[in-house]
Ligand code: K1U
């Protein structure tokens with residue numbers, strides 16, 4: 001089932017999410033819906049607060065080659081356990097801030113520990129777009145958006161565009 005994606009500014013996108021305590025059927029359904037919503041958008045990642053669920057869960061699939069097998073990943077209670085000194089600049093977008101892009105500098109590599117849908121602990125090192133994406137999604141779980149890395153003038157300009165987009169949509173525009 002597709003879930004509507006919240007658009008910035010929304011107070012739920014600024015809040016710290018709570019750890020997932022129980023990995024039951026409800027969490028399984030949420031993960032399935034989030035993957036469907038992410039692929040439909042389309043996007044390479046999606047965090048639970050973007051669909052209004054204030055829990056520490058994210059999904060991602062950064063396989064960009066349409067010929068390659070997809071790699072849908074579900075990360076529950078993810079934690080960054082190591083960050084590289086080396087950084088990487090990527091022009092980021094966000095499904096909660098449609099059609100706005102800006103360069104963000106982040107560690108080029110990160111090691112992340114999380115719990116899988118089967119309840120097992122997992123740990124993996126991410127590089128390239130995977131590293132950028134997992135950091136962007138973990139930021140969502142901490143109430144942080146990529147525009148929070150920009151200067152106040154750029155951030156305010158993007159926020160005003162999003163306020164207008166929301167007004168237009170509420171009036172029945174696309
Ligand atoms: O969290 C989100 O809003 C999803 C976001 C993740 C992300 C993108 C780029 C850098 C960091 C994190 C997106 O998926 S935006 C859409 C996007 O990047 C994309 C869409 C289609 C194909 C490839 C990329």
Ligand code: ZN
Nearest residue numbers: 093094095096
């Ligand atoms: Zn985002």
